[in-house]
Amino acid sequence: MSGAIDLRSYLKITTMDGSKIKTLKDVLLPKLRHAMSSSSTSGPILLASHVEVMHRHFLQYYEALDLAAGNDVVQVLYPDWRNPFEKPFLWLGDIHPYLFINLFRSFIRDAESEIDPRIFDKQQNWHVVMAWKNTSKKLPARVDQIECGLRLMVPALAARARDAQAAFVKNVAAEWGRCEGRKEEMKGVVAEAATAEMEELVGVLVDANRLRRSVLSDILNVTDVYQAAVFLEALAQFLVGFRNRELLSQFEKCSLEL
């Protein structure tokens, strides 16, 4: 870990997420879209390389979050650098891993529906338009398999985070009685118990990111290059959407009518 903690290194993390999103928005997404378009003449090989670059981008992003968590897990779990629009949609520091599988399923579901004529407005390559129309019969079973593992892991991770809090309270409560609430003695007890809790939470967060990475990789392993491109394009567009300035300024002003 870098030992230097100053304003500049602070900016690194505050902009880390931002710069990653910016790269996604300004470089990777347009390149992928271009490779998916009908005007692109370079074929599936170039598309495959763009798919791979974007996949790697996501993997590196989660690795970066893991590293930041090792430094201070609190700032990854409760990130100041995220805007109030995206904060409520975070689960253990980032998007919920169910989202990947739900998006994936939506394409399989759409395979049975008619082609939306609006897709032709996008001027996409014919293979891209048809990517989800001829899916393998085995695909739904493989999605079930991926989702099954996911549905086991998510509650287990939530329970681990809960148990870490319970263990903290246990350690502190045991000493509270003995110290009869004497503040000075209790301060050390709280610091020690909290440090142990944070270590456990780092583990939980790293495992949550591992789960996200593995679901993403599993999905890309069972899809062909055109399906992968359509999937990643939708995912990237969604993530970039949270940073849309115009929408954000409307969001800031918008009231909540209950």
Place this chain on the structure above:
Amino acid sequence: MKRPSSLPILKQFEGNHHVDVSSSKGKSVLEDEYEHDEIIDFEGISTPDIYKTIQKWEHSTRGEDFSCEKQGLWRREQINRAARLEKQLKARWAVDGLIEEELSRFRAQYKRSIVPTKLKDVAQLTMPKWTPSPELATLTWLGDWRPSTILDLLQNLAHSSGFSKFLSGSVAIEVILPELINELRIEEAVIDEEMAEIQANCIFHLPFGPMKTQKGEPAMACIQSEFKKIHRVITKAQNLRLKAMEMAVRKVLSRRTDAAEFLVAFAGIQDLVHQWATQHKLDRGPVSIRTKALKSDRPPK
């Protein structure tokens, strides 16, 4: 003469018995001294002690002459004793009042936070700006104390030395409390699942998802609808917190002094965590990260 039911207890104070009094500092001893109007925990007086006192009182009055002088003395003592009893009662009412005040403060806090006016306030409910983030990580779930952790705290306090000795081994602590904790954990998991459903499906409802061409609904209306769903889940979480606190104070801790002792510990521990969190945030400073990792060019796994 019919004896009022309170007399044995009055007699208990008159006699030179030592009475266990439970307080936050543990045991103390009450002597029969009229000038010392200490606050007595009536619930702390064990039943055998009361019976012994009744027997003693009945024995000492049997066969005595009922002279006017004795009756006068008796009346004065009675008034005196009643005054002291009244004082004790008032003190108990004061404790009851403070406990109720504390509970209504929790109620008000959760209700107040339940009415955000702007969409961006919803983020303040899940990650409140006024709570240092290390404190959020240590104790909270959806913005405030995790309900089951409130009862975990009670369970561990009850088993710790120095806390009210009446709790450890009691049915309330050993049987009822674990059941309640389990119940709360299940309810938390249900709420987690509801939140997960929203977080996992928001991609289909937010205006920049792949289904963005939905029926011409304005973008902000879609966002509002998602935030309303989130707000409903947070309201459930807030209600569960309040339920946990009321369970602790009303259902598990039947003795008011125990309830008071728990609330004191709860506030004390929260304060200690807050202090640690503030310090941790200062010490740790903003986190740094090796940018090298971001530039690494490893192929995807």
